[in-house]
Amino acid sequence: MNRTRLAGIGAILATAALWGTTGTAATFAPDAGPLAIGAAALGIGGLLQAVIAVPSLRRAAVLLRTHARVVLLGAGAVAAYPLAFYSSMHLAGVALGSVISLASAPLFSGLFELVIDRRPLGARWLASAALGIAGGVLLCFAEFHGTATNGPATASGIALGLVAGVTYAAYSWAAQRLMGAGVPRSAAMGSVFGGGGLLLMPVLLITGAPLIASPAAFAVASYIALVPMFVGYVLFGYGLTKVPASTATTLTLAEPAVAAVLAVVIVGERLSATGWIGMSLFAAALLLLSTASAPEVQNTSNRADTARRRAEG
Numbered sequence: 001m002n003r004t005r006l007a008g009i010g011a012i013l014a015t016a017a018l019w020g021t022t023g024t025a026a027t028f029a030p031d032a033g034p035l036a037i038g039a040a041a042l043g044i045g046g047l048l049q050a051v052i053a054v055p056s057l058r059r060a061a062v063l064l065r066t067h068a069r070v071v072l073l074g075a076g077a078v079a080a081y082p083l084a085f086y087s088s089m090h091l092a093g094v095a096l097g098s099v100i101s102l103a104s105a106p107l108f109s110g111l112f113e114l115v116i117d118r119r120p121l122g123a124r125w126l127a128s129a130a131l132g133i134a135g136g137v138l139l140c141f142a143e144f145h146g147t148a149t150n151g152p153a154t155a156s157g158i159a160l161g162l163v164a165g166v167t168y169a170a171y172s173w174a175a176q177r178l179m180g181a182g183v184p185r186s187a188a189m190g191s192v193f194g195g196g197g198l199l200l201m202p203v204l205l206i207t208g209a210p211l212i213a214s215p216a217a218f219a220v221a222s223y224i225a226l227v228p229m230f231v232g233y234v235l236f237g238y239g240l241t242k243v244p245a246s247t248a249t250t251l252t253l254a255e256p257a258v259a260a261v262l263a264v265v266i267v268g269e270r271l272s273a274t275g276w277i278g279m280s281l282f283a284a285a286l287l288l289l290s291t292a293s294a295p296e297v298q299n300t301s302n303r304a305d306t307a308r309r310r311a312e313g
Contacts, residue, residue, distance in 0.1 A: 008242020011235040012251040018232040020258025022224050023094040024266055026086070029211070029220040034090040036207040038082030040221040042193070043200030045229030046078060050194025053186040057194075060187035067181055071191045074174030077167040078196025083203065084164040092157025094263070098256045099136040100161030101168065106132070106250040108169035113246050116173070124288055125246060131285035132253035138278030171196070172245040179241055189237035250285070257282045 026037055050057070057064070064071055089097030106129045113119040171192055178188035211221040239248055257279045 004242050008239045008248075009251060011239035012243065012248050013254055015232045015236045015239065016252040016254040017258050018228040018235075019252065020255040021262060022228050023089060023098060023259050024262040025220050025224055025228075026089075027094075029217040031213065032210040032217050032221070033207055034086035035083055035203055036209075036211055037221070037224065038084075038086040039200045039204035040208060040211055041086075041224045041229045042078060042082040043197045043204045044221075044225035045233060046193035046195075046197025046200065048197075048226075048230045049233060050190045050197065053190025053194070056184050056187040057190050060183050060191075063181065063183050064178075064187065064191050067178055067183070070174050070177050070181075071195060074171045074178075074192035075195025075199060077170035077174065078193055079199035081164055081167040081171065081196075082200070084160045084167060088157045088160035088164055090157070091153045092161065093154075094259065096154070097157050097161050097164075098259055100158050101164035102249075102253055102255050103133045103136040104162050104165030105168045105172075106246060106253065108166045109172060109246045109249040112169055112173040113244065117177075119244070121246065125250065128285040128288040129250050129253075131281050131288065132250055135278040135281030135285065136253060136256050138274050138281065141274055141278075169245070169249055172240065172249055175237065176240045176245045185237050185241050189233065193233060253285060254282055 022041070026032075029037070085097070085101050088101055091097070092100070110121050110125070110129070114121060175188050175192050178192070179185055183191075208221075211217050236248070239251075243251075260275055260279065
């Protein structure tokens, strides 16, 4: 496996680790609703992505206008994702909500690449996705073993988790599609996440009062927006230039495992043997995925370089 691919995998895994802290962090602001947390997380984080990308956005303005539909699709998905994701965790629980959201994302991402890009999915990807999903299901059962749940709320949480999964896959696909068309990474991420951040601002204005009601809530919102969302998505954007979106979303299946460890260490929850087996399946999935070859990544890079030279010429 070449160093470029390894760097991309490392960046995506670091992203997953940062994202895995959001559920635990949100427990320190119990009075803030999921819409407020979600809007602050990607609303502020998305706008910061756009701010640091302003020079690149100006240089890529023509390309971005050419691919305006992809930008709009990505921005809409960015705006919808955190609202669905945090609402899913609120209704179905942190473990189940995150597992459904993250476990479904690779499947939707693979479908995007298969149907829209006509890119076949390799056997290793399919096997690693299956292992990751199985691990997530086991973690879900481990987290909720012996716990009474509200049926309608849980069902709604699962449905919202699927919405989060498809929107996560959609903005990952959109960002990589822009990069493949010759848009520089910072401009692609800045346009998609900046647009999503703008769409989330009205939601934040309406629901965000509890986030500034106490220093603890403000600290939680600031942490989630600046570290997992801002820094995490900078790393995620870098990773998308090195590995396909389907691979990236599969790698982020590590997030529920990180969340489970933090629940044990920080929140004080106990993880059963079933949960540890689930985490072992995550490890197997990541090992299998990291050893897979990815000729399509090189093809994507070549197309991006060609498009960029044409734009500059």
